[in-house]
Amino acid sequence: MSESKKWDWDTSEELIATPSEWKTKFARVQEPYVGPDGKKVAAIVRNEDGTYTACVNGEAWENTYDNMWNLKFGPDGRLTAIVSEAGEWTLAVDGVPWENKFAYVWDTKFNEDGQTIAVKIQQDTRYGVAVNDQPWENSFEHIGKYVMTPDGQHVAAAVQAVPLREAEVFKFKDEGTWTVAVDGNAWEKIFTNVWGLDCSPDGKHVAAEVRMGLYDYTIAMDGEMWPEKFNCVWEPVFRPKTSEALATAPVRAAGKWTLAVNGKPVWDSKFVQCWHQTYSPDGRKLAAIVAPSFGQWTVAIDGKLWATTFNELVQDLTFSPDGKRLAAIAKDDGHWKMVVDGTPWPAMYDMVWPPVFSPDGSKVASKVEKGGKYTIALNGKPWRECEAIWNPVFSPDGKKVLVRSIEDGKYYRRIVPVSEF
Amino acid sequence: MAVPATKLKEKKEIIDVGLEEGAARLTYEKIEQVINRVITGEMAARMKVYVDTCIHCGMCSTACHYYLSHGTPEWAPVGKVKQTMWEILEKKGKVSPEFIKRASIIASTECNVCRRCSMYCPYGIDIAYIMATVRRICHLLGVTPQYIQDTAHSHSATMNQMWVKEDEWIDTLQWQEGEAQAELPSLRIALDKEGADIMYSVIGPEPKFRAQLIYQAAILMTAAGVDWTMPAGPGWDNSDMAMFTGDFEIMGRVKRTHFEAAANLRVKKIVMGECGHAFRSVYDVGNRWLGWKMPPIPVIHATQFYYELLKEGKIKIARKLKEPVTLHDPCNIVRGRGLHEMMRYLVNATCENFVEMYPNREQNHCCCAGGGVINCGPPWKTKRVESNSIKAEQLAATGVHICIAPCHNCHGGLDDIINTYKLNMHTMFFIDVLMKTMEIPDSLKA
Numbered sequence: 055m056s057e058s059k060k061w062d063w064d065t066s067e068e069l070i071a072t073p074s075e076w077k078t079k080f081a082r083v084q085e086p087y088v089g090p091d092g093k094k095v096a097a098i099v100r101n102e103d104g105t106y107t108a109c110v111n112g113e114a115w116e117n118t119y120d121n122m123w124n125l126k127f128g129p130d131g132r133l134t135a136i137v138s139e140a141g142e143w144t145l146a147v148d149g150v151p152w153e154n155k156f157a158y159v160w161d162t163k164f165n166e167d168g169q170t171i172a173v174k175i176q177q178d179t180r181y182g183v184a185v186n187d188q189p190w191e192n193s194f195e196h197i198g199k200y201v202m203t204p205d206g207q208h209v210a211a212a213v214q215a216v217p218l219r220e221a222e223v224f225k226f227k228d229e230g231t232w233t234v235a236v237d238g239n240a241w242e243k244i245f246t247n248v249w250g251l252d253c254s255p256d257g258k259h260v261a262a263e264v265r266m267g268l269y270d271y272t273i274a275m276d277g278e279m280w281p282e283k284f285n286c287v288w289e290p291v292f293r294p295k296t297s298e299a300l301a302t303a304p305v306r307a308a309g310k311w312t313l314a315v316n317g318k319p320v321w322d323s324k325f326v327q328c329w330h331q332t333y334s335p336d337g338r339k340l341a342a343i344v345a346p347s348f349g350q351w352t353v354a355i356d357g358k359l360w361a362t363t364f365n366e367l368v369q370d371l372t373f374s375p376d377g378k379r380l381a382a383i384a385k386d387d388g389h390w391k392m393v394v395d396g397t398p399w400p401a402m403y404d405m406v407w408p409p410v411f412s413p414d415g416s417k418v419a420s421k422v423e424k425g426g427k428y429t430i431a432l433n434g435k436p437w438r439e440c441e442a443i444w445n446p447v448f449s450p451d452g453k454k455v456l457v458r459s460i461e462d463g464k465y466y467r468r469i470v471p472v473s474e475f
Numbered sequence: 476m477a478v479p480a481t482k483l484k485e486k487k488e489i490i491d492v493g494l495e496e497g498a499a500r501l502t503y504e505k506i507e508q509v510i511n512r513v514i515t516g517e518m519a520a521r522m523k524v525y526v527d528t529c530i531h532c533g534m535c536s537t538a539c540h541y542y543l544s545h546g547t548p549e550w551a552p553v554g555k556v557k558q559t560m561w562e563i564l565e566k567k568g569k570v571s572p573e574f575i576k577r578a579s580i581i582a583s584t585e586c587n588v589c590r591r592c593s594m595y596c597p598y599g600i601d602i603a604y605i606m607a608t609v610r611r612i613c614h615l616l617g618v619t620p621q622y623i624q625d626t627a628h629s630h631s632a633t634m635n636q637m638w639v640k641e642d643e644w645i646d647t648l649q650w651q652e653g654e655a656q657a658e659l660p661s662l663r664i665a666l667d668k669e670g671a672d673i674m675y676s677v678i679g680p681e682p683k684f685r686a687q688l689i690y691q692a693a694i695l696m697t698a699a700g701v702d703w704t705m706p707a708g709p710g711w712d713n714s715d716m717a718m719f720t721g722d723f724e725i726m727g728r729v730k731r732t733h734f735e736a737a738a739n740l741r742v743k744k745i746v747m748g749e750c751g752h753a754f755r756s757v758y759d760v761g762n763r764w765l766g767w768k769m770p771p772i773p774v775i776h777a778t779q780f781y782y783e784l785l786k787e788g789k790i791k792i793a794r795k796l797k798e799p800v801t802l803h804d805p806c807n808i809v810r811g812r813g814l815h816e817m818m819r820y821l822v823n824a825t826c827e828n829f830v831e832m833y834p835n836r837e838q839n840h841c842c843c844a845g846g847g848v849i850n851c852g853p854p855w856k857t858k859r860v861e862s863n864s865i866k867a868e869q870l871a872a873t874g875v876h877i878c879i880a881p882c883h884n885c886h887g888g889l890d891d892i893i894n895t896y897k898l899n900m901h902t903m904f905f906i907d908v909l910m911k912t913m914e915i916p917d918s919l920k921a
């Protein structure tokens with residue numbers, strides 16, 4: 055949001071580039087990606103000599119590489135790609151490779167403002183994370199999921215800290231091999247498994263879902279397990295806007311799921327499934343995707359269900375910035391729908407992308423697909439059909455929408471007043 | 476080709492450290508407590524109905540390849556239930572550690588949960604379900620064969636079956652892409668391409684041992700002009716040995732990872748490679764444990780995908796295989812999904828001379844590798860192969876040298892049978908057949 059204040063919200067239409075013409079310049083052109091402010095469109099391209107580079111607004115990066123993948127724009131508009139040269143891999147940012155090279159690099163992540171960029175690395179069969187071109191001092195047997203604090207100051211990862219040989223089944227389950235590393239420093243405690251994790255917004259705490267032995271699941275915070283054990287858990291999230299460390303996770307007991315905070319159930323209701331819990335930005339409301347009965351999916355907010363259920367899937371649960379509204383996408387009888395505060399938009403789609411709220415929460419927009427064509431729908435009303443389109447962004451005053459689309463092979467950046475939907 | 480009379484070797488005790496050490500740690504109290512927790516908390520009502528309904532008629536016996544190969548009652552489906560679940564229920568869980576070890580051996584290495592026997596039972600009793608519940612109890616008691624337990628551990632740690640590390644996975648795809656580009660320069664194995672039509676998922680052994688299958692899939696996708704992608708991170712493996720050890724919590728976690736990879740990539744459907752048990756785990760067991768009645772993102776097995784591509788004219792056959800072939804119907808996609816006629820369409824479209832094996836379709840004999848049995852590893856191999864002499868006879872009777880089997884475990888099981896019984900035969904996947912027979916448009920060639 056803070057970034058978007060600086061963007062051009064006045065130029066109503068700008069033809070940025072024509073990616074369809076890039077085929078004449080390069081041997082191969084991959085699918086296009088666009089920058090957050092819409093001013094850049096880029097694709098990985100292959101030259102006639104077999105080398106790779108990125109083409110941004112029609113101009114190729116100066117450097118070429120033996121291989122290249124995972125083109126990603128960061129929130130600050132810098133363009134990254136994972137590149138290899140002479141058998142070594144690294145991250146290239148706006149065409150400039152990091153100084154450090156590794157045997158392998160993958161899974162690029164950005165912090166909120168994009169100033170911190172991290173990747174997982176492998177060197178000499180040891181694993182870790184590199185943050186802004188600096189590898190962690192410690193390396194591990196392997197690495198699992200990792201997360202970064204919004205300010206980019208801390209990175210936490212699930213890591214395998216203890217080696218394991220083939221078929222060492224008792225060592226694996228009795229002694230454990232996995233733990234959590236925060237900024238490269240492993241917790242002392244070793245677990246059988248460590249999966250999803252979260253950092254508290256202030257960066258002071260890390261919580262992770264763990265298994266001890268084959269049957270005891272719980273959440274470990276800062277290396278200490280909750281005393282409560284469950285049949286299963288899913289990944290925790292921290293409650294924002296509080297000085298307390300409140301790790302919140304779905305837990306399963308006696309075949310039913312509910313939500314627990316620091317080990318204690320917070321909702322009376324129990325479900326066939328419960329996951330993707332999320333707090334409103336002010337931390338006051340807690341919602342989750344749930345299955346109240348087998349094959350029926352909906353959303354529970356502070357334990358209460360939406361009136362409508364969907365028979366296939368609910369995902370991308372999103373609070374409005376003011377926390378008053380809640381949207382998710384749902385799949386029902388083979389059709390995708392946008393559901394806002396429990397009410398689906400009348401239109402059904404072949405695919406729906408995550409909901410985007412206007413800053414005041416009064417509007418919801420999203421990228422949608424029907425019959426192979428894409429558009430933006432705002433409060434259920436579609437804009438015009440395009441060959442390709444990217445997620446919408448509301449202007450800070452909520453009156454306009456940044457629409458990034460490709461029509462007839464041309465990439466346009468448009469500022470569309472909300473009234474035009 | 477006649478099957479040489481292989482004499483069954485003297486039955487000697489097989490030592491499996493997973494079972495020995497697991498059983499050594501048990502107490503009677505622990506066993507009783509766990510069993511009663513399963514009986515009261517987890518067991519479906521149908522278990523009691525099954526046990527009460529069975530009239531011990533033995534009609535299920537001749538359904539089972541173990542019985543047909545050994546001929547004594549302890550190998551009959553009802554015999555296996557009698558030695559395990561009946562005792563467990565009758566004694567209300569008051570059974571010995573030795574009993575649990577034996578129950579684990581029966582449920583994990585003497586039943587492929589292939590579900591052939593339920594077709595023969597006049598009451599449709601689902602013996603595979605009963606055996607799976609015995610495995611669940613053994614899992615909760617920590618008495619599971621070592622190798623399949625190791626595989627379940629791999630699933631838990633890496634979300635794939637073979638301890639494939641995240642970078643090794645991506646590296647393998649890039650390697651296969653590079654190789655295949657020599658054949659078709661425009662070919663690409665697009666990683667994490669959001670909004671592609673199809674996510675293609677495979678099983679752990681493909682990147683580990685059979686990377687050429689990924690190469691071949693990429694050729695097929697390119698020739699058919701399919702918009703496809705593969706996940707760069709966990710979720711690429713659709714297989715699930717945790718389902719077969721009875722570790723349903725890990726099964727669910729693996730399935731969730733797979734489906735969420737597809738949902739996050741916004742694909743319309745998942746196409747999975749030629750694997751039977753993986754199909755069962757995504758289409759029936761794992762999805763349902765999570766609360767999804769059907770797969771939340773539609774999943775189709777590779778054979779159905781090839782069938783659709785052929786029917787829609789997206790791939791064309793340039794030349795048919797001349798050598799006679801037979802077809803092994805994998806239980807999990809035939810009894811489990813009814814894909815047998817589609818497979819016959821494929822064979823007839825690609826092969827000049829198709830010789831059915833008998834019995835076939837949903838009556839086909841299992842390969843004896845499935846249901847996690849081959850994953851119990853080397854200690855159990857001889858027993859597994861000896862327990863399927865009926866399959867050797869069935870294969871030999873076709874008189875052909877090629878057996879198409881669209882399932883990884885079937886391949887493993889059939890290859891072992893072919894080698895042991897010295898059948899002059901080799902196995903092929905459908906994708907192997909397609910690579911030899913389909914047309915590659917000139918415009919795509921190097």
Ligand code: SF4
Pocket residue numbers: 538539540541551552555585586587588589590591592593602603606841
């Ligand atoms: S192997 Fe198949 S036929 Fe034999 S008991 Fe098990 S499920 Fe029944």
Ligand code: SF4
Pocket residue numbers: 528529530531532533534535536552553595596597598599600
């Ligand atoms: S056929 Fe059915 S009723 Fe007869 S013994 Fe087998 S399981 Fe029991």
Ligand code: SF4
Pocket residue numbers: 587588589751752804805806807808840841842843844845846882883884885888
């Ligand atoms: S491996 Fe193949 S034949 Fe054997 S049980 Fe599985 S699907 Fe059936």
